[in-house]
Amino acid sequence: MSYPNVLLLIDNVWREGRRNATRAVHNPANEEVIGTVALATTTDLDDAVACAASGFEVWRRTPAVERTRVMLGAAELLTQRAESIANLLTLEQGKPLAESRAEIAMSADIIRWAANEAPRIYGRIVPPRAAGVQQMVQKEPVGPVAAFTPWNFPIAQVARKVAPALASGCSLVLKAAEETPASAAELVRAFVDAGLPAGVLALVFGEPAEISEHLITHRAIRKITFTGSTPVGKQLAALAGMHMKRVTMELGGHAPVIVAADADVARAARTLADAKFRNAGQICLSPTRMMVAQTAFDEFMETFLARIREIRVGDGMLEGSTMGPLANKRRLDAMERLTHDALSRGASLATGGVRLGDSGNFFAPTVLTEPSKDSLVLNSEPFGPVATVWRFAELGEAIAEANRLDYGLSAYAFTRAIKTVSRLAAEVQAGTLWVNQAAAAWPELPFGGVKDSGYGYEGGPESLDAYLQAKTVAISDV
The missing domain is CATH 3.40.605.10 (Aldehyde Dehydrogenase; Chain A, domain 1)
Structure with a gap:
């Protein structure tokens, strides 16, 4: 047209x-x-x-x-x-x-x-x-x-x-x-x-x-x-x-995710894969820092990566494309910079990490595991198709990491335990906490940040x- x-x-x-x-x-x-x-x-x-x-x-x-x-x-x-x-x-x-x-x-x-x-x-x-x-x-x-x-x-x-x-x-x-x-x-x-x-x-x-x-x-x-x-x-x-x-x-935001050991792990992985790469990750409430209980980590990664492999990156005007290009070259350069920095500091690349094609601002859906806490990707908002995943042993450790940054827009949690939900609702510093679901910023709900x-x-x-x-x-x- x-x-x-x-x-x-x-x-x-x-x-x-x-x-x-x-x-x-x-x-x-x-x-x-x-x-x-x-x-x-x-x-x-x-x-x-x-x-x-x-x-x-x-x-x-x-x-x-x-x-x-x-x-x-x-x-x-x-x-x-x-x-x-x-x-x-x-x-x-x-x-x-x-x-x-x-x-x-x-x-x-x-x-x-x-x-x-x-x-x-x-x-x-x-x-x-x-x-x-x-x-x-x-x-x-x-x-x-x-x-x-x-x-x-x-x-x-x-x-x-x-x-x-x-x-x-x-x-x-x-x-x-x-x-x-x-x-x-x-x-x-x-x-x-x-x-x-x-x-x-x-x-x-x-x-x-x-x-x-x-x-x-x-x-x-x-x-x-x-x-x-x-x-x-x-x-x-x-x-x-x-x-x-x-x-x-x-x-801006840099939304933490806490996947507890008692969560429906497969559901969490599928939900987060879909949410993370919507709009090529260019969303202020995008889930970016994913913390998974040690006992659930392997199952989570298997399902998470399988779901990501179903993503079809391409021109948004073409039928079958499920993730389009980044909006401008600045974001493309930023994704490369964040990925290379994380890898240089010891992170592992589970998938992606590269530009796609000879034209257009396409970047592969990318997952970095166990990045160093001083990595750029863990301290500045990615605003693109890059996710980080690592293990935690105790819930308090995950909450401390969730609150470590000065961002406080959205946070996510997956758990079946009401006790865990109550603790997270009380302790996680965010304008919105989404539990067992992707973000749904309906018109009737207030949406805003802290910090x-x-x-x-x-x-x-x-x-x-x-x-x-x-x-x-x-x-x-x-």
């Missing part, structure tokens, strides 16, 4: 940037240029923020039931257009079409859930301490939002920010990823076509550092939400703090709270 030249959206008008500058968009499966994306200037950004400020005044006064109607309309359009959007997503990001379709379905679900929460934003009445006094607390939208989203889930990550913000009555200036602009643009288009008023949602692309600094420091922007790496998140949070802006940070994995939540009622502020109104009889 043809790939569009993606434009900016400002005041519900699709347009080029003021300087007509563009950037090439590549297909990661073959490295060919498939289109371009327009780049915004600071003047374009000022236009977008000005429109967001005026759009906010309209949208905040729009009845909640009307906000719900528009959002449900956008979800329906997204669903109707799913097949064509899935093709764009796979072309620019690389994931198999089946994963693209699933991402679009999840995004529509996120929008529907948030839309139905809009009429449930309640305040409260507080009993007074004196006669003739009324006290109430009302919830108000915080104001125009600057949202920054990554390339690994270019539709779902946008939906996770746009949906609760719009449900709460906020407007947004969205800076999406330049590597994957078309799918993000199609999500935004669904809102525009569903009747979202002009100015309520803007879409911009450009030089990331320039855009983030300009938007975060702009006086009209009152809230920042960012999904991305921990180092960048720390920089943006510091900048936002200097200007007293509210912030939600969904940052260097960020703060704030996306999903659940907590996601709307991030875009609301409480106002106390106390009235005394004259």
Whole structure:
């Protein structure tokens, strides 16, 4: 299918940037240029923020039931257009079409859930301490939002920010990823076509550092939400703090896995193999540090490697491909660096460890066993198809390793013992602990991290709270 030249959206008008500058968009499966994306200037950004400020005044006064109607309309359009959007997503990001379709379905679900929460934003009445006094607390939208989203889930990550913000009555200036602009643009288009008023949602692309600094420091922007790496998140949070802006940070992870001796070991191995290599491992909650009880290790590895051998790496547009390329060459180079470093420090290579093919960003599903604790792969987020596995003798040893890093986004455990579940739930430091299952970040569940994995939540009622502020109104009889 043809790939569009993606434009900016400002005041519900699709347009080029003021300087007509563009950037090439590549297909990661073959490295060919498939289109371009327009780049915004600071003047374009000022236009977008000005429109967001005026759009906010309209949208905040729009009845909640009307906000719900528009959002449900956008979800329906997204669903109707799913097949064509899935093709764009796979072309620019690389994931198999089946994963693209699933991402679009999840995004529509996120929008529907948030839309139905809009009429449930309640305040409260507080009993007074004196006669003739009324006290109430009302919830108000915080104001125009600057949202920054990554390339690994270019539709779902946008939906996770746009949906609760719009449900709460906020407007947004969205800076999406330049590597994957078309799918993000199609999500935004669904809102525009569903009747979202002009100015309520803007879409911009450009030089990331320039855009983030300009938007975060702009006086009209009152809230920042960012999904991305921990180092960048720390920089943006510091900048936002200097200007007293509210912030939600969904940052990196390095998810530990504990497979206890009493687990259903075969089920754990199959579940983790499927979860680890989904989206070529380019997921912040991907299981990466797998600790397996000594008595279960051999059975786990046999099933784990057998499942991995069933993975078919190839162009995501081709039927039969179950793992696509990495999204860019940077990730390909990173996988080689992490693998070589681990092997040089004594790890064993169970499978993979090499690039695949002469073109495209393909890397074999890779498993490293018994890596040294000082290996790069055990201390920095892999964000790719590289897993590490090693043995543990006692549960406390595994918990200590799970908590060793400054990351705390997701963790996984497999056990049949409720006593073990209770201990892990109490002691493992993570925003979410998934027990006997792969991650399922449903819209109704809060998702967020602790420590260097960020703060704030996306999903659940907590996601709307991030875009609301409480106002106390106390009235005394004259």
